[in-house]
Amino acid sequence: MGFNTLRFSLIAVSVVSCLAFLRVPTASSVVSRNRMSRVEMSTVAAPNFAPAQTSTREKVVVLGTGWASVKFAQNIDTRKYDVTVISPRNFFLFTPFLPSTVVGTVEPRSIVEPIRSLLEYDSRPFTRKIKDRFTGLNKENFKRSKFLEAAAMEIDYKNNKVVCADISDFVGGSDASFEVEYDKLVVAVGASSNTFGTPGVKENAMFLKEIEDSLKLRNVLADLFETAHMEKDLDKKKDMLSICVVGGGPTGVESAVEMDDYIRDDLASLYPEEIALTKINLIQSAGDILNTYDQKVSEYSTKLMKDSTVNVITKTVVTEVKPDAITVKSRESGESYQIKTPLVLWSTGVTASPLVKAVMDSVPEQTKRNALETDRTMKVKGLDNVYSVGDCSTVVEEQLMMDSAEKLYKKADLNNDGSLDFEEIRTLLEASVAEFPQVEVLLEDMARDGEEYVTKFSESGVCELNEQEFAKFIKSADSSLRGLPPTAQVAGQQGTYLAGFLNGETKKPFKYFHKGSMAYVGQGKAAAQVSILASMLPYSVQEVLPLFGNDIVLTGDLAEVVWKLLYVDMLISPRNKVQVLFDWFKCEVFGRDTSRF
């Protein structure tokens, strides 16, 4: 209870200080929100239907309203570029809290912000406003970017055009399709859920990528409990309350533990007969959940889930999804079995969307299957004037472990004996997995084949690698599919970088700066792995100061406070910050709403 109270006060205090902090924008927004009279409106807002002036600014078209596009649009110099953002979604979604919205810990409206508001001068990030001051950009000479609520259907890169269509319910007549010309195109449309070709996933599983997915999941969860409550057959009731989450990454884990919180905090008192029968199966193909995190994080969260309704099933893959059951296969025993379930949440990774696939298929320089290959300045390989950032792209020349091979070798050779043994390699790889996700494949291979796997790369036939052999070893990792993980952090940095590059502020290629990883692991606890200090220092200094050389790993109650504070800080608009804080307060005091709609 003590800590609950502490956390509670902390939230309350944050709300108050946040409000105080907002005083100035508040006052100005109240003033600017004075109601217009009918006369004022017709004079102020007279629409201009004269033929568009030939702008001397280059036309930049941005596809998407996710992390990469928003950060791009908020950093681009609109005196130089005439920016048009196009997306079927007219808002930005703060994806890290998406799992929280499934059960109502945070409400959907609290983590969305209209894209039109974000395109205004006032919304530009603090650091950008400082840069703007130096380049002379201010509220007066700032040009507003345009937004069109439409989906890009085809990129006609030969004619520098994008074919768009209004795909919403109301399209207003037959001419829902139109073309937009560009001088420069920024593709930031994100990625689709990857089903790995597993039969039945598309038809029977649910996903969690958009706010609509979250609304649907919340509805289905409530529906399961209401239907189970009316079921008298014990076995059938149990089957109805068996939920499957496929994928042990952050989204899968956070969804599972949020559901567990919801079940125990809120549903337990309302559906007492159903709760004892409820089980959430978290199915992970690797040997650990959260396996891109520090080992301590995986162990901590696995231990925590032992005292919950989450049943962790590792080293197991899903081979088929049916409407009322899934078939899984153990990777150890090779055994297959069925789990009855009415709700499968699939969150195992991403792949290219149809728009991106079409480009990749028609451009011979594009050799990957999952994302658009770009160079270090985000320019799409094989195309002129087309850039790509975020989940839909992969920087192929960047972030190769090969580039850092020499440094990594020195870092790994802990006993300075001029060669790396099995343990030294594993320690290095585990420490690098957040920065170089491709090593995950190596770690899995090493776990499976043991020393044998490493020995294959050694000419001496002993399980030890010299510098040359080590380079070969990590090269095999670089050939794995993706360069950087499909995270908000990567996308945001790429968007900001590309804007700076196009503004002419930098000529240097993009370099990813891994600040750390965080995950909520349920029951009011989180895991935060903050590598910001490590990343800031050169490798040589890291060795001298081992304290800064490693990630700082926090688990438990304190980590949850860090998790909350850092994410609230990351929320783009003050409105979102205040709303999320209020949601947490509301959830703590009144519990979550179980109304189904």
Next chain:
Amino acid sequence: MGFNTLRFSLIAVSVVSCLAFLRVPTASSVVSRNRMSRVEMSTVAAPNFAPAQTSTREKVVVLGTGWASVKFAQNIDTRKYDVTVISPRNFFLFTPFLPSTVVGTVEPRSIVEPIRSLLEYDSRPFTRKIKDRFTGLNKENFKRSKFLEAAAMEIDYKNNKVVCADISDFVGGSDASFEVEYDKLVVAVGASSNTFGTPGVKENAMFLKEIEDSLKLRNVLADLFETAHMEKDLDKKKDMLSICVVGGGPTGVESAVEMDDYIRDDLASLYPEEIALTKINLIQSAGDILNTYDQKVSEYSTKLMKDSTVNVITKTVVTEVKPDAITVKSRESGESYQIKTPLVLWSTGVTASPLVKAVMDSVPEQTKRNALETDRTMKVKGLDNVYSVGDCSTVVEEQLMMDSAEKLYKKADLNNDGSLDFEEIRTLLEASVAEFPQVEVLLEDMARDGEEYVTKFSESGVCELNEQEFAKFIKSADSSLRGLPPTAQVAGQQGTYLAGFLNGETKKPFKYFHKGSMAYVGQGKAAAQVSILASMLPYSVQEVLPLFGNDIVLTGDLAEVVWKLLYVDMLISPRNKVQVLFDWFKCEVFGRDTSRF
């Protein structure tokens, strides 16, 4: 600005005092929300699948989770009755704020409360808890009511059974249909929107009765503006931004003015080119909007709308609704014309739902077409053990003006000359319209035919009625369709009354007590017509104290504060109160969210 600031502080203060007020329940709810461990859950919540004990309590089945049902369930003595509530909607909806949720002034989650929470002892109203103390009912001997999330498909009154079906997406197998037996049945399923057989309404118009309607409307509104923004043809753009609201009652007016607030406060800055073209047509068949209210209210709101995007069209009926236009007909000139519109909100009144229609058709004692006829104890005519409350019922013997004919006559005879002239009659009817909605028909007829209409009832051929003639005159009003208006106030009072009647606390027939009417009329102003003092005094005293004899009518800023305070007070759960206050605060400071989902 001064008043804005005042209102703002008022809201802030209310939030704080509300929080302070909630301190005690807060603490207890935090304690009770301690997380359960897996072991605790399996022991505490062992489901009981032994055959149900033969309860000595009478089985009461309640259909619906609206005002009438909730008030009934919160007042019934569960020691005497084994109560089961059945509804496809597992929450209570605070309908007065439904128009506010269309534009996000108030969020949908803020005005719903899970029915299961409302069925707990702690949720019982304050006045009921006092009565409970006298009858010896307390938290220990209180039995929890059951809830089943299903729709009643058929009332098999011959066998005392209700046939139910789970009509949600997840039904868990083929046996979605089941039967529930009752000793006493309370039908409180509400009513459907009345289309008056107008062609195209069902297919092309939208309604506003449930939270899903509100979500859909909000989505469509945002879609209209996004699509219009991409339209270059000025005429087409204008047509897209022409919204029609049919019905000048409180729901229609509040929806129209909320949309107007939204357009001017929030959309004006985001869609500057579209705003000047936006128009909301409010179409009313009678000569005035809000015509069941005091004349001052109608005049005030009509005047206020002159300075808004709402275009009031009175004495006009809609004869057809097409996907992109409506046809209207002036009741004065008889002329028909078309209004292009992509969005028609239909809110003109209610009629019986299919379930209720089926009962009415099979019971010969039921002669009305729009609602179940009940006696003064809410018992459905022609059926045993079946009661009906709320919008689906009409008390035929009650609230007849005839009962009060003598008193009314005396009240109306202002100059004490023993007869009523045209003006005296009109003044009386206008003052009685809230209590006796049936007089609306008379008022319309009088407005159309003038003195001629009254003269028809006079034997002398002069436009004056003596007491006997007056009785005949008002009898014609009693024969109009409904006894009491389909409002939350009526439904709630009926639910509370019926619980008291079945508890054995009263033998008296139901008497409606009209506390007053309120409506939000836009631009931060409201109209409140509070008749609580008048209703509390006998007619003779009202004449002596004319101040108390008439309704107190407030319009403007102060009325909005009264409107807010009274409705927040009416909200059933503390959670809802705090959330609505926060929503108002959020709306005032940050504006409404225009994200479309």
